[in-house]
Amino acid sequence: MIPLSWYLWLSAVLFTIGAVGVFVKRNAITIFLCIELMLNSVNLTLVAFSGYFADVGAQLFVFIVMTVAAAEAAVGLAIIISIFRNRASLNVDDASQLKD
Amino acid sequence: MEKALFIVFAVIAVTSAVNVVIQRSPLYSALSLIGTLISLSALYVMLHAQFIAAMQVIVYAGAIMVLFVFVIMLLNVPADAPHIEKQKWLRYLGPPLGAIMLAEAYYVLEHVPNWPFPTEPSARSIGTTLSVGMAMFTDYLLPFEVTSVLILMAVVGAIVLGKREGD
């Protein structure tokens, strides 16, 4: 018998690791990967609640989240590819022309 | 027994997640993320959500991450070089902020009551394809149709953004 809070803790830890990753890393693709990690931690929360309350709507929400993540990954990677073609660098610090 | 399985998969998930952040080469980060995704899929199976678990492997680990790995290989993304980073102070600010976030999570989660995991067969069959499919095509039909439009938009957007000039 696993308490629900264990799943929620695991999800919180994964979310925090993803958030710290987005904050710390400078490579655009790695930031993207950490965003996907955060999305997965939310998926885990939803599925945990769906299991403990026997509600299938949460699992459908997970399905939608996965679909949105797929669409966003496709478009995001296309953007990253075009940025790379223009600048030859994926470091987000180099793409700060809109600042100041 | 279930606790042992949970701990094993949770440790794999957290270790792979930490590896995603720590590694300098994006390819290793991507591979570690695949490890996290698969261990999360195992946790979904433990929560009796078999359809979502299979979907996670097919869609996330099998398609989205393949896309990431492709892009990393095609662009030959260089590894991070921390010694020439411009904003190095961020690396030292990140983990304390993460600790603050975990403290907030503790503040919320210590009030979560110990709901029991439902064991009656009707609750166990929530995650089967039949029940997910029935719900998807009756109660939740609109989100399903909207996601199909969303995917169409993503396909068009990705093609337009990925074109070279002069194509």
Added chain:
Amino acid sequence: MGWIQLRKGPNRVGPGGLLQPLADGLKFMFKEDIIPLQANRLLFALAPMLFLVPAVMTFIVIPYGSEVTLFGRTIALHVTRFDVGLLYVLALASLGVYGIALAGWSSNNKYSLIGALRSSAQMISYELALGLSIVGVLIQSGSLDLVKIVEAQGGWHGLKWNVFLVQPFGFIIFFISALAETNRVPFDLPEAEAELVAGYHTEYSSMKMGMFLMAEEFNVITSSSVAATLFFGGWMGPGVGTYPWLSIVYFLAKVFILVFVFVWIRFTLPRFRYDQLMTLGWKFLLPAAILNVIFTATVMMLFPGLR
């Protein structure tokens, strides 16, 4: 192999050359294990395992016989039984892409990389047609559980097999997609011996190369087993009710015939060019698979007695 191509094949080792594969396998173990100088050692060693493991793991859901009684206990002849068995097979097919992609990348060789990326793109393109061709079977059997799919094909003296009932096109689409998924001729440009210097496994030698080749053959057997289960009635055959052990014989016979067709095609057809291959996958097989699903759904609605 030599017989199909009307030439003398290897016939020295063992009676009539039957032990040749064994000799080949032993030869691989004794060769020197070369790792290229600048190659990424961890990924180089990991890639063949990543390719082999999903290929073998598919077997645990395939039912290769009906229930038999052995020493007084009833044993159901499948390793395990998932509610989502068919999705599990698809998931493992998706995971097989990583082995090839990482093999090409870690070899530090541009031919390997090109071959690997082409092969991965081909595999993920044909996964779609593969999955959709299976949906027709799913509509007809009403379950993702492979055991139930086989049981739904019983009766009518073998005419209730899915390949005859509603799915001849489903089987053809599945077979062509499986040929492309397993990188077999006529879709084996990424590992073509004459064009890309053996593609993604150029730099591999000895046991790692052996693992790649073994994994490819395993993939063939796996695809044949899945095709036999989904379309040819699995272990169904005359007389299975009274002699349950016959079911294993029937299953093995069906898998053997399908593997023979795989090998037959390998030595008969020439290779596709890469753009022809991708055109076939996206512009022909995918619409054909979708039409198959629509057709199956229509037939199932009009004749509910066929279930």
